[in-house]
Amino acid sequence: MIDRHLLPDEIDLLLDDEVGFGVSPLKAHVRACAECSARIEEARFVTEAVEHLPRFAPSHTFADRVMSQVPVFVPWHVTALDAMRPWIPRSHSARVVVATIAAAAGSVLTLLIAWIATQTDTLTLANGIAGTRLRAVVLDAARDVLSTVLGDQIFTVIQQAGTFGIAAALIGLVVAAAGSVAGFRALAAASSRRRA
Amino acid sequence: MPPPPALDLFNLPDADVVALAQQGRDSAFRELIRRYERPVFSLVYRMVRDRELAEDLAQDTFVKVLNHIDRYRPEFKFSSWLFKIANNVAIDHLRRRQLPTVSIDGAPNAQTAEAIQATSFDVAVDQENALDEMEARELGTAIERAIAGLRPEYRSCIMLRHVEGRSYEEIAATLDLPLGTVKTYIHRARHELRRALEPLRGGEK
Numbered sequence: 211m212i213d214r215h216l217l218p219d220e221i222d223l224l225l226d227d228e229v230g231f232g233v234s235p236l237k238a239h240v241r242a243c244a245e246c247s248a249r250i251e252e253a254r255f256v257t258e259a260v261e262h263l264p265r266f267a268p269s270h271t272f273a274d275r276v277m278s279q280v281p282v283f284v285p286w287h288v289t290a291l292d293a294m295r296p297w298i299p300r301s302h303s304a305r306v307v308v309a310t311i312a313a314a315a316g317s318v319l320t321l322l323i324a325w326i327a328t329q330t331d332t333l334t335l336a337n338g339i340a341g342t343r344l345r346a347v348v349l350d351a352a353r354d355v356l357s358t359v360l361g362d363q364i365f366t367v368i369q370q371a372g373t374f375g376i377a378a379a380l381i382g383l384v385v386a387a388a389g390s391v392a393g394f395r396a397l398a399a400a401s402s403r404r405r406a
Numbered sequence: 407m408p409p410p411p412a413l414d415l416f417n418l419p420d421a422d423v424v425a426l427a428q429q430g431r432d433s434a435f436r437e438l439i440r441r442y443e444r445p446v447f448s449l450v451y452r453m454v455r456d457r458e459l460a461e462d463l464a465q466d467t468f469v470k471v472l473n474h475i476d477r478y479r480p481e482f483k484f485s486s487w488l489f490k491i492a493n494n495v496a497i498d499h500l501r502r503r504q505l506p507t508v509s510i511d512g513a514p515n516a517q518t519a520e521a522i523q524a525t526s527f528d529v530a531v532d533q534e535n536a537l538d539e540m541e542a543r544e545l546g547t548a549i550e551r552a553i554a555g556l557r558p559e560y561r562s563c564i565m566l567r568h569v570e571g572r573s574y575e576e577i578a579a580t581l582d583l584p585l586g587t588v589k590t591y592i593h594r595a596r597h598e599l600r601r602a603l604e605p606l607r608g609g610e611k
Contacts, residue, residue: 218593253600256549256599259599259603260568261568263448263546263550263568264448264546265448265569266460268460268461269461272443272465273436273439275465276439276468279465279469279473280468281473282432282435283430284430284432285430288429288430
């Protein structure tokens with residue numbers, strides 16, 4: 211046992227609840243020495259008081275204020291994964307079932323696409339029919355628009371000019387619409403400048 | 407193994423939450439703030455003693471850390487990195503403002519007994535008036551005031567040691583100080599606190 215009072219460093223060792231070869235004699239001395247025991251008790255009173263200090267909370271908008279200054283770039287694969295996550299079942303067995311169904315559906319789709327790709331004649335025919343129909347639909351729509359906007363008489367004149375006439379009329383309409391939009395925007399901007 | 411169906415950030419260790427934040431997940435950033443807003447704010451508040459300012463400095467700390475989350479090295483504890491930035495932000499502010507904090511136990515760089523004696527501050531000549539003494543009877547108030555009287559370096563060391571429960575080695579790594587200096591600071595801080603709380607303890611006896 212130590213036959214002198216403890217040094218400050220030795221008191222710190224006991225305060226920090228250090229364990230080791232050199233600590234036992236210090237503890238033995240404290241048990242026998244009233245003065246060192248009182249010093250330890252006094253020091254422990256202070257450290258326990260500090261340990262019991264509360265943690266203060268910032269205002270409830272703190273996190274939002276921080277995040278307003280932290281630009282978060284979310285990569286597309288993270289967004290995709292997050293969008294899928296709610297659809298993934300929680301249990302392992304359910305995940306296996308879903309994965310099996312998804313794999314089977316994927317395989318069937320792949321086979322279907324591969325089969326369609328081999329049918330070139332069918333594809334060419336389907337493509338031709340779809341193209342013809344699409345052209346007819348677009349031309350009918352353009353005629354309807356022009357006859358509604360310009361009237362039947364003017365439309366008849368334009369129609370006599372052929373495809374070039376219809377295209378020129380359509381371009382004229384688009385330019386007029388764009389001019390109107392730009393004019394309205396300029397008016398709105400001037401109005402808000404006056405209010406400001 | 408497939409990923410969990412929903413991100414349960416609450417139970418993940420810091421390193422995993424940081425990894426998710428590095429992937430750009432907003433919820434991971436918010437989880438880090440939720441975990442550490444109180445410890446960081448408390449540390450900074452006890453350093454600067456001004457609530458509004460402490461919020462601003464704690465905010466600066468988080469903004470710095472979260473904007474450079476890609477620089478985080480996982481071999482260190484995230485909390486140590488965060489506390490290091492928080493301490494630097496608070497100390498920088500105190501240095502800029504040159505707050506009049508005077509240690510009652512001599513300058514931190516005083517190594518000899520004479521130097522400590524020459525730079526020490528006698529509390530007996532600065533006794534608080536009776537009204538203040540009565541207010542300080544509340545232990546929480548008294549200890550807060552005693553901590554406020556410590557040097558900023560002592561304050562951060564004692565807070566990290568006893569409020570955050572960090573080891574000496576962690577504090578040394580967090581504050582970029584030699585281990586011996588940390589031990590000295592904590593020893594002196596404890597000594598100053600003991601002296602500051604002596605009247606209170608006397609009243610309890």
